[in-house]
Amino acid sequence: MIVALVAALALLQVLAIALTSLILVVRRIAMAMAERRRARLLDRYSEAVLELVAGEGEVPGELRAVRRAEEREAVGELMNRYTDVVRGDARERTASFAADRGYVSAAARDLGSAFEWRRGLAAKALGDYGAGAGARPLEDALLDDRSDQVRLVAARALGRVGADDACPALISSCREGGVPPAVAAQALLDIGGPAVPWLAGATTHPDPEVRAVACRVLGLNGVAGDADAMHALHDAAVTDPEPMVRALACRAVGAVGDSGSAVVLAAAMTDADDGVRGAACDAAKELGAADLGAVLERLIDDPAPEVARSAARAAAAMGLAATRRGGFLTEARVERARGWS
Numbered sequence: 001m002i003v004a005l006v007a008a009l010a011l012l013q014v015l016a017i018a019l020t021s022l023i024l025v026v027r028r029i030a031m032a033m034a035e036r037r038r039a040r041l042l043d044r045y046s047e048a049v050l051e052l053v054a055g056e057g058e059v060p061g062e063l064r065a066v067r068r069a070e071e072r073e074a075v076g077e078l079m080n081r082y083t084d085v086v087r088g089d090a091r092e093r094t095a096s097f098a099a100d101r102g103y104v105s106a107a108a109r110d111l112g113s114a115f116e117w118r119r120g121l122a123a124k125a126l127g128d129y130g131a132g133a134g135a136r137p138l139e140d141a142l143l144d145d146r147s148d149q150v151r152l153v154a155a156r157a158l159g160r161v162g163a164d165d166a167c168p169a170l171i172s173s174c175r176e177g178g179v180p181p182a183v184a185a186q187a188l189l190d191i192g193g194p195a196v197p198w199l200a201g202a203t204t205h206p207d208p209e210v211r212a213v214a215c216r217v218l219g220l221n222g223v224a225g226d227a228d229a230m231h232a233l234h235d236a237a238v239t240d241p242e243p244m245v246r247a248l249a250c251r252a253v254g255a256v257g258d259s260g261s262a263v264v265l266a267a268a269m270t271d272a273d274d275g276v277r278g279a280a281c282d283a284a285k286e287l288g289a290a291d292l293g294a295v296l297e298r299l300i301d302d303p304a305p306e307v308a309r310s311a312a313r314a315a316a317a318m319g320l321a322a323t324r325r326g327g328f329l330t331e332a333r334v335e336r337a338r339g340w341s
Contacts, residue, residue, distance in 0.1 A: 038070070042078060047062075048060035050078075052094060053083055059101075064101070073128075079098070083130070094129070104131045107123075108122070111138075111140070119145060119147065120147070123138060123153040124153050124157060127156060135165060138161065138166070139154075139165075155183050156186070156187060159189070162190070164195060166191075167198035170188055171210055174207070174209050185217050188213075189217055189221060197228065199221070200226075201232075208244065208245055212242075219254075222255075238267045238271075246279075250283045261289070265284050265289060266292055274307050277307045281311045285314035285317045288317070290318045293315065293318065300315060
């Protein structure tokens with residue numbers, strides 16, 4: 001009896017392994033077939049999309065016959081690919097075509113599908129089309145879709161669409177249950193200048209993760225000349241309750257700072273947190289703020305090694321503290337001479 005039971009269990013185990021292997025093989029075959037279908041669709045529509053992007057004559061008949069979601073997705077990918085390398089109004093022309101021919105509305109409907117893969121495909125397609133009409137359904141997907149992956153695709157798509165109205169949703173999506181801060185940050189960077197006012201406001205958001213993203217993106221977006229954005233960064237660098245946010249604000253100031261930034265960095269160099277003091281020194285180096293020389297000289301002897309090293313590098317880069325010798329300053333001068341910093 002026991003022998004028969006053991007044999008039956010062994011047989012079941014073998015069958016389970018065989019079934020798992022079969023499922024994996026079938027899945028790989030299905031994925032390979034899907035990739036071949038996608039390649040065929042890209043090849044089929046490539047010439048027609050090139051003709052559309054170039055704006056030569058009427059809309060190619062091949063594109064008027066598109067009906068299925070897979071076909072629309074392939075056309076959208078080609079649109080995105082070609083308009084990235086073609087100058088002029090190609091992006092506006094393809095976006096208008098996608099909206100006028102019903103591509104956008106069809107993809108928006110697919111965002112309500114019960115199947116995660118179809119919703120993800122629809123979100124990607126809407127980003128590829130770049131039509132403003134796709135922004136609202138993408139924003140709804142970003143905020144409400146139950147799938148992490150669909151929300152990720154929707155966030156990236158909003159960046160490609162350039163939907164500045166979606167900035168508050170992108171900023172808030174950094175919080176738990178939304179999308180990773182890096183994804184929201186990239187989307188906001190893709191939107192560019194129109195996102196700056198929203199980002200400036202987000203530096204006072206209750207969530208420190210949101211404030212951190214706002215400071216990081218403001219530094220990358222290039223906000224020099226925007227008084228409100230600079231004021232927001234200056235304020236965050238010295239008053240934010242989180243050291244991480246203060247340090248990020250200092251680094252952003254180093255990238256986009258103005259004539260008023262030296263005073264802010266001087267205050268940040270007295271911060272109780274080592275990371276903030278080091279970031280302020282790095283920012284001073286980036287700005288070439290020679291009037292901070294006295295503060296930097298003091299920080300060369302900071303008890304925190306990383307702060308001392310950052311201060312020494314900043315001083316060496318600006319030719320300061322010429323009479324000082326030894327320690328990190330000598331190291332920084334050698335690095336400078338050899339072009340390492």
